[in-house]
Amino acid sequence: MDAPAAIAARDLGRRFAGRWAVRGVTLEIPASQMVMIHGPNGSGKTTLLRVLSSAISPSQGEVRVHGVPAVEARRRIALLSHADGHYDELSGRDNLALAKELGKMPGSVDGVLDAVGLASRADDPVRAYSAGMRKRLAFARLLLKEADVVCLDEPYAALDPEGHALVDDVLRQLRARGATVLVSTHQVRRVAGLVDHAIRLENGHVAAQVPAAQVSPAALAAAPAGGDA
Amino acid sequence: MKHVWASGAAAVLLLSVGTYIGFFHAPVEQYMGITQKIMYVHVPTAWTALLAFTAAFVASVGWLWKRAWTWDYLLESTIEVGIVLGCLLSVQGALWAKPTWGVYWDWDPRLTSVAVMVLTYAGIAALRSFVDDPVKRATWSSVASALGYVNVIFVYLCVKWLRTLHQPQSSPSTVDPAMVLPLRINAFGMIFLAIFLVALRYRMARARRARELEA
């Protein structure tokens, strides 16, 4: 019996009051695979990512990470979500130091600060950071954790061109480290070249699951030119 | 549905019989005179209000343990009925205290505890109205309800202690056996009425949740 899948979801569903944001999703992502999740706004990308990373619990079905229920495997999962999760009054460095101590994270604070280009502003309160800088700090915390399973929710959003290059670089680093990666994005053409598989979501259901090379031309064409709208 | 209407009918019957006996057959209490007759509606309301809040506590523990929607419907209905009965009890308490003590509110530990419970559960009803997600609404209001119910013991003790420093105990002590009958009839009457009200409100909660949760 080979190793259990990095992420295994069986008939997954999550509803908010009357609406099923995600329903009937069954997928299995082997370890060290990099998968892109794309689809129109409201197709359930963010909800699916938050359920798979155990940020929110499923209303139906179950998520297993490396054979263990996701909630118990949080130490091995890292999520970059829209909300950056920082404390405004603390400095960038303090936020990372807190995360490192609380989550017993292996990475080095100064190392990740350099990696995301925030070394010069590390000691200013996050309250003074721009949206792009807050996102870089969120990336720094993600790198600090060195998790086996990494979920990125629209990583390119709110970043300048250098930021986009940073995201590409992070994706390559994750590939080199053999992490299992899930990326939800609208940058379909750009990310298709960096991942192994692509899953297309349409109003809460998996519409297509193909190797990255065969992503449909329509989807590629649909990718917006600029950042993640 | 038949048994709900039956419970309502039983309530009306019992309350009328109990009140009739209480007024015309039970002896007039030697010390308190006529005002003691308020007891036949006041004490049953008190028991039923406490029963309703206890049912709300059971419902919240039920939801936190089993996460079955019936507990949430029960919580929603017992809160509403409990609040109305609690408010009614406070008004009755005032109408009883004025002729007996010359003041509308004499900080009787039991009455004050019920009044604080009404405030607590009114806060919980407000919480329920400000949370949109049904699951969170059920869980958070159950947590608040459990905390609020456990707290009532402290409220009773503190008020009772605070009062014994200032005023002697004010509740009637001896109850003439002839007075027990109307009291008990009315008590069952009020309980059946509460069951009728809770049952209706339960079905309303179920209908609302069905509309809220339909895909």
Place this chain on the structure above:
Amino acid sequence: MPAGVLTGGEEFVAAAYIVSFVVLALFAGTMIWRARQEGAL
């Protein structure tokens, strides 16, 4: 315990019963009406 502090006191007894049964009747009536409105009856 003092006998009825205020002579009489009948009006308070009457008030207590009237208020109680009016409130309960109104509450029950509106409950039935609301239940019917929401299709729960």
Place this chain on the structure above:
Amino acid sequence: MEIASQCLLVLQKELRHLWRARARATATATFALACLFLFSFAGGLDGDTLRDNAAGYLWVGLLLASTLALGESFRVETEHGALEALLLFPVHPVALFLGKALGNMLTLLAVGLAMVPFAVALFDAAPREGVPTLAACVLSGSAAIAAPGTMHSALASRARARDVLLPLLLFPLVLPCVVAATQATRLAITGDPMNQLGSWLSVTVAFAIVHWSLGALLFPLVVED
């Protein structure tokens, strides 16, 4: 063990955050002092009533100020999704509760102790039972308010109309401990001939124990999504 160490780290973060945002803490304390003034005018300015009511004014003022501090303590967590990030590290919810509740307790204690000298001056309420006893009353009262306060600010911070919801949920709940703390403080100020102060203090301690343990038990349910 892990919960204890995480709890201390959360507390450390709370205190560092409070220090960095100390302007807000002083504003809360100033608000509490304004309450003291307000109540003394409301209650009448003659000496005896002021001294007798000093304890009540102190505690109601502290309770009103506590809603500001408690509301802020979870606005910080939910505004940018920090609470969710912590839970994903993972931080054990009980450690999160204990850390935040201790932080809130220390805030309330600081505001309470800051009010004491003003209360003593304004109401000529020099504590006959001595300052340590008065401080003990403020400490036990703050501890008793902090636990249910933290619970309900966690609830209210994620519901709508959070600023009205927190006091509405909290005040009926902390009523017994405010009654007990006020009585203990009043006896500390005006003298305690029949030494009842100890028993009133034990009521607040019992209240604190119940609500700290219930909080630790129920907090994970509040933060789960």
